[in-house]
Amino acid sequence: MAKLKYNRVLLKVSGEALMGDGEFGIDPETVGRICGDIKEGIDLGARVGLVVGGGNIFRGVSLVATGADRVSGDHMGMLATVMNAISLRTGLENQNVPAVVLSAIAMPEICETFSQRALIQHQAAGRVVIFAGGTGNPYFTTDTAAALRACEMGADALLKATQVDGVYSADPKTNPDAERYDQITYSQVLERGLKVMDAAAISLTRDARIPVEVFSLGDVGGFAKILKGEGRSTTIATE
Helix, strand or coil: CCCCCCCEEEEEECHHHHHCCCCCCCCHHHHHHHHHHHHHHHHCCCEEEEEECCCCCCCHHHHHCCCCCHHHHHHHHHHHHHHHHHHHHHHHHCCCCCEEEEECCCCCCCCEECCHHHHHHHHHCCCEEEEECCCCCCCCCHHHHHHHHHHHCCCCEEEEEECCCCEECCCCCCCCCCCEECEEEHHHHHHCCCCCCCHHHHHHHHHHCCCEEEEECCCCCHHHHHHCCCCCEEEEECC
16 A cells, blocks of 8 residues: 555535536536545545535525625535535445545435534544535635534645646636745735635644645546645645
């Protein structure tokens, strides 16, 4: 079994990533590819927790922009993450990877309710734990949920899979002169207003001294590479 740089990780996947080339919803082929990458990492011996967003189904901020209630919008977004979590659980189980969904919002007919005790038990049993429902509270993003769950599971690192290969000074898709960072500190991310994660998530990982690796979800096999300390990514850590 390969020697890993990170043995226990929290992987954050955006909801938009599940759309594939579509404009909405869940693309089964894309979900299968993502789950295949996760399986590759698990086969190396990694313990994995997973947080997924809900932007492919519903974005609460879009509802708020029309003048609607923020709390209602955020609750709808949380429900979207549960749908995505169930999709990822199915994709993993189709590849013979045991997985369980723990939701911050109680819905026992659909999935288990999150508790740290349940998290520890499922991890000990070798299951991928998929955290759904965000933090269970409005006004917090799924990035913050990922940082919180990384702390609760004792992760060696938080791995954020994005549409680009790291952290840039600006959006490289619209600004070809954007500077890419190989390494950057938590404080620099906050001071420069970089949009890789919200301030609450960065502060949580900084306080817990959990490094954040930002890499491209489009790099097939990229998850396993990051686990081994290889591949192309930006590391957010202390000085």
